[in-house]
Amino acid sequence: MKVSGGKPIYGATVGILMLEARFPRIPGDMGHAATWPFPVHYKIVRSASPDRVVRQGASGLLDTFIAAAQELAADGVDGITTNCGFLALFQKELASAVPVPVATSSLMQVAAVNSLLAPGRRAGVLTISLSALTAKHLECAGVPAGTPLGTTEGGREFTRAILGDEPELDVEAARRDNVEAALAMQAAHPELGAIVLECTNMTPYAADIRAATGLPTFSIESFVTWFQSGLAPRRHPPPVGYPFRSG
Secondary structure (H helix, E strand, C coil): CCCCCCCCCCCCCEEEEEECCCCCCCECECCCHHHCCCCEEEEEECCCCHHHHHCCCCCCCHHHHHHHHHHHHHHCCCEEEECCHHHHHHHHHHHHHCCCCEECCHHHHHHHHHHHCCCCCEEEEEECCCCCCCHHHHHHCCCCCCCCEEECCCCCCHHHHHHCCCCCCCHHHHHHHHHHHHHHHHHHCCCEEEEEECCHHHHHHHHHHHHHHCCCEECHHHHHHHHHHHHCCCCCCCCCCCCCCCC
16 A cells, blocks of 8 residues: 655644633633544644734734644645634635635534524524624624624623633633523523534533523534544445455
């Protein structure tokens, strides 16, 4: 058997563009490598702080993200994602700048999730900052107009600690913020049929949100796992006796 080369890294099909942050990344967080059942390749985008990307609209960072994405592609990854849902703003530009598929934001799942639901039901988005989430973010991710929105903004811990890039996180308080925000969105929108978590740091609480609301809950983990399955489909062993012979 012969194999072909041509790139420096193999086996890490997904490259992740990471914000430059110091807040704790617990299991389930996109930036915790043990979250993934497959190898990933990280690249930190210097000067891209949580506050700058979320609250300042990633102002002045497009060229920096493009350069980092091009480095990931040159390293040998087969697809690229990011660790902030607000980077949907750069979806078109990043996809145009590299030769591999790009999936910038968990928000890109909303339209697909809607197609799974019964008539009259729709997905809602839970975001880390409703005040910073603009119509442009939603448009770039293909989120339908009028999609229900909820937020952890104003809670005890989660939004403050993550966007403030604090070195400590009260995990239980963050969990309560996420669950309570999801329940508030559900109470305000009785037509809610599913929840999509915008923020990649919300994934550790997805199971708690699902349990509390009873609604299917989709996250960056569900999105990137689907994404990776197309980049590297599983090879299944042939059935016993294959190929079949007659006579």
